[in-house]
Amino acid sequence: MSDFDSLMEYQRTTEALSSVAERLGWDQETVMPRGATEQRAEEMAAMEAVLHERRTDPRIGEWLDGAESEVEDEEDRRMLELIGRDYHRQTRIPARLATELARLTSLAQGIWAEARAEDNVAGFLPTLSEILMLKREEAAALADGGDAYDALLDDYEPGADADSIAAIFSEMRPRLVQLRDDVLGAEEQPPLLEGQFPAETQLRLARQCATAFGYDWTRGRMDLAVHPFSSGRWQDSRITTRVAIPDPFNCIYSTIHEVGHSNYELGIDSDYAFTALGRGVSLGVHESQSRISENQIGRSRAFTEWLFARMSDAFDGMNITDPDAFYASVNRVTPGYIRTESDEVQYNLHIMMRFDLERDLIAGRLDAADLEAAWNARFLKDFGVAVDKPSNGVLQDVHWAVGLFGYFPTYALGNVYAGCLNQAMRAAVPDLDETLTRGDATPAVEWLRENVHRHGSLIPPVTLIEQASGAPVSPQPLLDYLEKKFGGIYAL
Template sequence: MPSPDETFSQLCEHARQTGLLTSTLGILNWDEETYLPRDGRAHRAEQTALLAGMIHQRQTAPEVGRWLDELSAEPLAEDPHSTSGCVIRQLKRQFDKKTKLPQKLVEELTRTASLAQQAWFDARKADDFSAFQPWLEKTIALKQQEAAAVGVTDVAYDALLDDYEPGESTENVAKVLSGLREQLTPLVEKIVESKRKAPREILSRSYPVDQQAEFGKQAAAGIGFDFNAGRLDVTAHPFCGGGGPRDVRMTTRYDAGEFAGGFFSILHEAGHGIYEQGLPADQFGLPTGEAVSLGIHESQSRMWENLVGRSRAYWEHTLPKLQQQFESARGVGLDEFYFAVNDSRPSLIRTESDEATYNLHIIVRFELEQSLLTGDLPVGDLPAAWNEKYQTYLGVAPPTNANGVMQDVHWSAGLFGYFPTYALGNLYAAQFFDQAEADLGDLSEQFRRGEFAPLRDWLRDNIHRHGQRYSAAQLVERVTGKPLSHEPLMRRLNEKFSDLYDLP
């Protein structure tokens, strides 16, 4: 009979090999969103469905259950935050959940996601929700089956949320977002009523795409993204994925008549990429080498995009470089440019929204997808429900479904439960940033000098290297000494926008 150490080695080797298959699936998904020929979609759907089935088989193999049962009673599992304890705890959690899912359902979810994303892309381009509706209905039916099979609680949405934010509940997220909305709404109303308007037109001049791509790549490298272990490409909906910490694939999109969208998308995805590159490569395939949650992941992207990239100090350092690269930016003053990149106004598009209004976009989606999952909201009524909530929360109504209910790829990809992690990420980011500044000193002064390595290294030491040793809630308390709170974010938003818009 093998010793506990030998059994643990078998478990780790099995997990590492499963991780290799998962990373292969990641590369196929990246290729599907970037370079795959249109007519290759159906074949790719079969490829990804097969791989997803193989991964599921490995994750739910009987020997994995035996190994975990044996190891759970051994000293190796006693310290839940040790390498062995984390691996055993998290793989058992994964095993218990995955064994509840039929392999055929896993394969069909993957196949449908691949085909539904192409249908979404075509329908959005044609502004034809009716063409996408059958695919969304099928996706929701499959996600309902998944939630019923997993049965984390008697709330179906909990089962899907748990995939992205382990241990979190719909009730708690609803409470957090409701409190956030109560404080955000009056701030946004004051901004709308302010007579001061940001010179947004500065960002809507001629910014050639090839120059944007080069400038964005330099900016990503400047904050710490390693292009020897990653790359940047173009897609319809920006994301960060890839095959592991030494093969990180970022994507963005450009508009020659608009600078901010492409640039801040790059900073955002670079934040995700820096997290991936900061995970311990020697733990690849194991929970100790994987991100703890999407909310924590999002905290890294939002920190680099907003708390760094939209700071005045960042542009004190970066504006001269921008003006050297783009003729259209020459002659623009720092105050003007800083105000322009922090323009706040209710808008239609989530990915182009500002810090003050962004979380309201998330609340719309969070509320709607719960209603879709319970069946209280028929898919055919979704566009009208979307428009009504946008009018209520943001005071704007989409003129088209392409700029409304069909703007995000998430639902076509089956990512129900994903959206609230964006808002949680904003909260985590502000709280982490406050602690980083307390530990490192004046971050603004460092940014003015173009010094971003201290913050990146602090994040690597305090967050990235731990993998899944701690839950998101535990990590926040470990790093900051306090539970998650909306106060750091609201304090920053109130201070920044009160100054910019001369608010009472």
């Protein structure tokens, strides 16, 4: 075989093993017995050891060198680029470090979940300190003398850097804060939804919403998790959600959000399966798919009209009796602690806070022992509310427990990308609202599949969004959308 063919065959097995490791993570978060935590940590560590050995095999470098002169096709060249990028990153990370991180972060998920349930920061901080020490070591190895945080960020959003993201956030913050102040100070405030919302009925309605967004149940399933996520690719991409009995929107919109992620993975060109092209190109682009599904589509006036009818039939005692008030309630802006439950106006402010904190953690300007105090002080400054308990504060997110430093800013980038895509999609599908009022979001999903999903990792993130939206990436479309939408709801 040619060097290119040998590399592709080798990569196929690596991708398959990576998918198996991902499935172990899904199992741990959904159906694994609680008593199996230590065993699963060893299993995850063993899988990571095998994967790290494969990803750093010297033959990859030899095949890459030989394959350079063998390929002319754009797709093949992009595969070599992606494999080479991963190879050069992986060879900087010692096998011991990769294995220990996999073992510790697997154990940490259970430790975090228990600490969160008990509001016991002290029970989690020793583990977080160990993770932070290992992530700083990893960042230093990857940075090779450059910025440590940028090295971690590059794992999730290739080509991005912290200074550029900070500049985008600085541009966004004044308009977001002004809009929040105007909304919270408005004379008319939307009602809070009240009624009887049994768990099974919520889950049944969540499945209907997933179907409305074209989720392929023959290649997916829905389960419960403490922190909703999606998992898998190609022919198997699963979603999770959670249920809060007083708040059915939590379940419904967590489901739609995760369907956005899974639709992306399931919409990638099937020819890219088991290759470096066969996954979402970045977490920012991935988040754009979940956020545009959840917000610009799922919280639109048109879709909430359909949802209002379904919920009125499904639940007893709802205090909201007309679709306009329901639309306002779905988009209600209120001070709150929880990022995943935050409204569109304030969501990015949550991300900006985490971005600054984790940059300080990786740089050594902040240690785990001081994180809770730093979190609480920053939250009070940014949101004007004192954190009442750790589960509403520093323990609310699982990301740092599983070592995902550099991940948080991709959420806000995803919102920026979603704003660009929504503007283009609305121009390309002018009758979209007509189908949304019938509970059919598939025209939007089809537009996204054609312009984003099918490409997988073929096109770099910013280039992909600019190609799909027909304009340079900018926070302007997102900010304009938010001001128009919430200005209308709150009569600003």
